[in-house]
Amino acid sequence: MAVLTERTGLDFNLGEEQEAVREAARDFAQSELLPGVIERDTEQKFDKDLLRKMGEMGFMGMMVSPEYGGGGMDTVSYAIAVEEISKVDASASVIMSVNNSLVCWGLEAFGSEEQKQKYLTRLATGEIIGAFCLSEPEAGSDATSQHTTAQDMGDHYLLNGTKNWITSGNTASVCLVMAQTNPEEKHRGINCLIVEKGSDGFSVGRKEDKMGIRASDTHSLMFSDVKVPKENRIGDDGFGFKLAMSTLNGGRIGIAAQALGIAAGAYERALQYAQERTTFGHPIFDHQAIQFKLADMATRIEAARLLVYKAAKDKDEGKDYVKSAAMAKLYASDVAMWVTTEAVQIHGGYGYVKEYHVERLMRDAKITQIYEGTSEIQKLVIARELIK
Structure with a gap:
């Protein structure tokens, strides 16, 4: 590789x-x-x-x-x-x-x-x-619009609000929560607080019934007058938004790698199935239509892998990886959605049933175009980096 x-x-x-x-x-x-x-x-x-x-x-x-x-x-x-x-x-x-x-x-x-x-x-x-709590009912792609508040009470903050779409929301013991302390400062008034599960006023909403990644528990988290000690603030006052954006840049590499893996898993299953399944006395791999599909799948996966590894290498070498991470996430997530759909097609009717795994991989692929920043947000990030 x-x-x-x-x-x-x-x-x-x-x-x-x-x-x-x-x-x-x-x-x-x-x-x-x-x-x-x-x-x-x-x-x-x-x-x-x-x-x-x-x-x-x-x-x-x-x-x-x-x-x-x-x-x-x-x-x-x-x-x-x-x-x-x-x-x-x-x-x-x-x-x-x-x-x-x-x-x-x-x-x-x-x-x-x-x-x-x-x-x-x-x-x-x-x-x-751990869980990372940034998204809210009215603050998804617009992460600056934090309605969760952390009122400064001297030696502690009083946390109030709701966070949506939190991965490991019920499983997590520790949450990094973004909350607005100084509204007049807008995004510069956001803090990141470490909140422990079991704190008074901290409750977990119902589990979301999702299309994909269904074994991962995704919940809303609610905070009602939760007392968070000042020592649980990460960084200086108002550092939360910068922390969130810096963290998401690296997070995009992880999700890009996830998308790459989903695509590669579906491709491997489709390639194996194409060599085992026969029609008209021949493995379906012998049909040019199937060969072309698999060739396209393999090529796009390799291109995605290069982008993902490049972003990871940029990060390891201390280079600016904002653009490379966004590109990797944008492209790999599109590849995951396309490859898994083609894998289902190659499997035919069998691809539509759970036993052959590819229908699950197709359902799992879709979220990679949405979380850690939608594909549209990645394009905005890339465009801004182009003219720096």
Whole structure:
């Protein structure tokens, strides 16, 4: 597989550690996640034992420094692991992505040493799961319009409001919540607060009945006069919006890798089916129409993989990765939707039933064009970066 390095050249080799990560993630996905994946999707329930095993394997804090219990790995390795997990179970990979990209990364990058010792060490090992709370009923793509408020009460904040579409909303023990403290400052008045599950006034809404990633629990979270200690604010007063945007840039790499994995998983199943299924005395792979579909699928997946790995490499090298992450997320999510639809078509009637997995992958693919910033938002981000 290819990893882009310098702007002037390419290195088409992964390191030994990265290849080991791929093998470990693939083995875990096949041995632990594949059995029961259809049932978990049907029942909309993720197995907490699997979450624990993902933590034990090091998948929940891959990029966190070892001093805080993480794997200390690079972003490319992380993207590879997300890709392999997503080939089998996108519900598992989105939990993994949020915990790694949004919660752990935000805490390690911007949190105090006390916050890291108290929360990050447990999040990185998967002992507890984290949630990232930005979206609201009236603040989706327009993240500046935060109606959740954090009133400054001196030694604590009084948190009130509702957050929507929160991945791991019921499973999470720790939430990073964006809230408006100084409305007159607009987005510069937003703070990020660490809120623990079980706090007085903190309640979880009903689970959303979703089209895809159904085993991942998605809920609304409600806050009614929740007291949050001042020491649970991340960064200086008014730093919350900058934290959210910085975190989402990296989060887009995780979702791009998820989209890539969904597409690759559907393609692999379609390729295998095309060699096994016969019509008119021949495997359907012998038909040029099927060959063309698979050739297009393989080409688009490889292009998406290059974009995802490039964004990850940019991040690892300390380069500005805003544009590359947005491009990777935009393209990989479109590829996921297209490839999974074609995979269903290649399977024919069998593609429409759960047993063959591709209908689930198609349902899972759609959300990658929506969360962590819609495709339209990615285009805006890319366009703005073009004229910087």
